[in-house]
Amino acid sequence: MYEKLDKSLINKIKNDEIIPKPLLICSGGTSSRCANDSQWTLDLRKNYRNIIYDKENKFVDIGGGTLMSSILSGLLDYGRTFPIGLSGLTGTGYILTGGISPISRSRGLAIDQIIRLKGYWGNGDAFELNLPTQFSSSEDKLKWKGLLGAAPFLGIVTEIRINSIQNKKLMCWQEDLDPDQLAEIIYEAENWPNSSSFHWVLSDTIRGFIVIELDGKSDSIAIESVNNVLKKNIFSKISIVKGLIDLPQIEVPTFKLERSKRRIHSEVLGVLGPPWRQGSYGLIQTLVKLIKKRPNPHCYIAAQQLGGVTSLQSKGSSSFIHRDAVWKPWITGSWEAGNKNMKDKSIDWIEEVWEELEKYCPGIHLAQMHDHLPWHKREIEAAFGEWLPGLQELKRELDPKGLLPPL
Numbered sequence: 021m022y023e024k025l026d027k028s029l030i031n032k033i034k035n036d037e038i039i040p041k042p043l044l045i046c047s048g049g050t051s052s053r054c055a056n057d058s059q060w061t062l063d064l065r066k067n068y069r070n071i072i073y074d075k076e077n078k079f080v081d082i083g084g085g086t087l088m089s090s091i092l093s094g095l096l097d098y099g100r101t102f103p104i105g106l107s108g109l110t111g112t113g114y115i116l117t118g119g120i121s122p123i124s125r126s127r128g129l130a131i132d133q134i135i136r137l138k139g140y141w142g143n144g145d146a147f148e149l150n151l152p153t154q155f156s157s158s159e160d161k162l163k164w165k166g167l168l169g170a171a172p173f174l175g176i177v178t179e180i181r182i183n184s185i186q187n188k189k190l191m192c193w194q195e196d197l198d199p200d201q202l203a204e205i206i207y208e209a210e211n212w213p214n215s216s217s218f219h220w221v222l223s224d225t226i227r228g229f230i231v232i233e234l235d236g237k238s239d240s241i242a243i244e245s246v247n248n249v250l251k252k253n254i255f256s257k258i259s260i261v262k263g264l265i266d267l268p269q270i271e272v273p274t275f276k277l278e279r280s281k282r283r284i285h286s287e288v289l290g291v292l293g294p295p296w297r298q299g300s301y302g303l304i305q306t307l308v309k310l311i312k313k314r315p316n317p318h319c320y321i322a323a324q325q326l327g328g329v330t331s332l333q334s335k336g337s338s339s340f341i342h343r344d345a346v347w348k349p350w351i352t353g354s355w356e357a358g359n360k361n362m363k364d365k366s367i368d369w370i371e372e373v374w375e376e377l378e379k380y381c382p383g384i385h386l387a388q389m390h391d392h393l394p395w396h397k398r399e400i401e402a403a404f405g406e407w408l409p410g411l412q413e414l415k416r417e418l419d420p421k422g423l424l425p426p427l
């Protein structure tokens with residue numbers, strides 16, 4: 021379906037002539053590691069954006085540089101969809117690193133929809149792997165496990181075959197909350213049906229965001245529990261959209277944003293953890309104190325809810341090992357481009373918030389690469405746990421010269 025990677029590039033990879041390493045890969049171009057001064061970037065956005073839908077089997081072949089919004093547009097006419105995340109702007113980095121969607125609690129992670137992967141290992145050899153069956157070799161099963169959730173460390177993925185799922189309308193609600201209301205809704209949300217998910221952003225104020233897949237049976241349970249917490253009827257603030265394609269953006273509620281003449285750069289660290297239960301009250305108080313210490317107004321803390329069917333896949337089936345996770349908070353540290361002092365402060369602040377969140381969320385969702393930051397070793401240990409030595413062994417075999425980010 022796609023042009024192969026340029027022969028001269030493959031030769032350079034095979035002859036270990038890409039210097040300095042790692043080779044950066046750009047798909048959606050939404051992370052800090054899609055390009056960097058004095059490093060090579062392989063930009064997949066021009067030649068790897070095809071989307072081909074197979075009507076009979078209901079699967080889609082997409083190129084390694086495809087945007088999530090394009091998948092939804094390509095599937096809309098067929099009444100199908102795909103569990104993209106909170107933004108359509110991300111590329112296949114979203115899928116390959118796990119992919120937590122507002123509908124993951126009922127439909128699974130993005131990696132749970134993958135049925136075939138094509139590309140090149142870090143050693144330059146081409147690969148094509150299908151969802152393993154009982155007849156697959158143990159070697160192929162291991163490579164598949166490595167690719168699902170840790171592909172960026174092992175290879176360049178040029179084509180992904182994914183299952184599409186039936187599109188359903190979504191009910192959405194968004195409103196400002198106080199810290200006690202936030203903690204209480206978090207507590208309640210842990211018992212909501214899988215069709216509902218709760219997300220929130222903490223900045224100058226707190227914004228809560230609920231997404232409910234309309235399936236008729238359990239539609240109103242989340243709404244009723246929020247009505248009880250807020251002691252008012254929230255129905256007037258609800259919108260119904262035709263699917264993820266029209267999902268409103270969750271806004272960062274910030275008062276003090278001055279228009280900066282420079283670009284804002286940021287790093288994001290995502291953590292993963294089990295239900296917080298009563299612990300949500302203490303944790304939110306701590307996070308409110310930490311947000312007041314943030315080095316600049318563009319920094320924020322947010323979270324999305326997972327759990328539900330995402331926990332049904334076995335821990336050993338992919339490199340996304342934190343299958344018991346119910347919350348994924350993420351910490352965004354930001355600074356004006358070129359402001360090294362502010363950058364250092366923001367990175368320190370991320371670590372400070374991580375220190376507190378780690379007590380509730382010991383895992384890491386490695387959605388962004390941080391091999392340029394001092395905490396990379398710590399984060400890969402928290403991301404892959406007991407599976408890390410196996411993954412490192414795979415990397416030694418498939419990317420022996422370290423073309424791709426280090427593990």
Ligand SMILES: Cc1cc2nc3c(=O)[nH]c(=O)nc-3n(C[C@H](O)[C@H](O)[C@H](O)COP(=O)(O)OP(=O)(O)OC[C@H]3O[C@@H](n4cnc5c(N)ncnc54)[C@H](O)[C@@H]3O)c2cc1C
Nearest residue numbers: 047048049050051054084105106110111113114120172177
């Ligand atoms: C606005 C926004 C909303 C988000 N919402 C969610 C969310 O709801 N759920 C969630 O799980 N995550 C979410 N994320 C995180 C996002 O999934 C990760 O940042 C992801 O890495 C972005 O991938 P990309 O292709 O857009 O970025 P890029 O910067 O292009 O790629 C990121 C990294 O992924 C690797 N990579 C990308 N493509 C390939 C490929 N084809 N082969 C091999 N390696 C590759 C590379 O290492 C690259 O450095 C969000 C990010 C943003 C910016």
